[in-house]
Amino acid sequence: MGSTSENGLSLRQRICAHERVIGTFIKTPTSHVAEIVGLAGLDFAVADMEHGPIGLSDLDGLCLGARSVGLPLLFRSAGGEAPAIWPGLDLGCTGVMAPHVATADQADALVRAVKYHRGARGFSPSGRAGFYGTEGAGPYRTRADAETVIMAQIEDREALGNLDAIAGTPDVDVLFVGPADLSLSLGCAMTAPELDDAILATIKAARAAGIAAGLFLGNADQLEKWTHAGATVFVIGSDQSLLLAGARALAALS
Template structure:
């Protein structure tokens, strides 16, 4: 009998295990699958800033499902209908941006659950998540395997953080450093001391509330610092930035020392 897939990411968070992730913005199932074999616990499919749509997200969910990594989908906004579509596609973990109040958080919790606990529409005959009505245990198991992460990324959100953290059904809180820095008057500088202090304080509050704290940090030193502060799920890089850096480095290396490259026997790929 086919059973509802388990969510290893959610289980790891609830058990207090560290989870390292990588941000995907190339919208490619091929590159997503490649990253899935690179050792990361989770991969974030970005549909807020990257040009992803339902079909490209579906393709990447299929690709990542073949790998040891777990797919997390960041949607563009917390609309109930959009959440329903993502869950029906088979996303088990959602990251919802720009959450600023406890009421928003409560509405998101309702959006991921079926009635009577929520408002998610029932359409399992058309849903990959339920394997098109071929998972007999789906309704009994689905709530245990869905993971809701909310993103706080403004001064307003941090001011309301205690109330937000009181909402049952939120598994983790992700601190968005870029937008937070902007709202604090430090646009483009998420490593500013004031921003770092705000992130540290938020991580401490999140952990004390019994929820998992996470963030995206491309600086290894700063990532280690936030992990020591208690951040449990950390995104350590972005595929678009890595590709651009590698492409620039390849050209710069060739131009700077062509004589040193003579005799390299590894001429293929």
């Protein structure tokens, strides 16, 4: 399901221990990007099926590339419904980031789509996640439930009134703020204090429930600010923005 760190902990164990972990979005549908990101030493990556041209077969290749270098790969699903989630997990992804989780019922439906012990996820150990049937059904289900990461994205004004209930949903690991969509829902700029207040409220709710808080950042400039505020899971930029920044640095030399 997911690779372990140098100290032998899975990504989910590190997240639940409130270690700071840093990843990036992958928006380019090629396995080579996952390999390179993994070789760079990031803690994880998230294949963006919501806003990138990544289909299921592309995710298959990205997952294989990530596994070749021990990179835990999550995917941002196109929705929180089970059919948008099961296939990516069966391919061997380490977890899912589900967009627009605004209520406890939506959080519960997300968990039911992921965790076998909830009794609703379609079961097959025959894919990569179950080592093509060689692990055994029982051990696979146990390991999958123990290692799979669930990140619920907080992106809507409605969600801000339900933070405690979402954070208190069993098996949700991270309340992850999508600041662009959240600012749009709030009707404010990305730099507005209202957005900072919403992020702080999300962090507070996550910490009160004993789970992790996460945040997307366009770059690392505010990493320490939000780490100090209590966030521990960060997705910073994407393969596209990293490539663009590097190319611009070279272009500035000409």
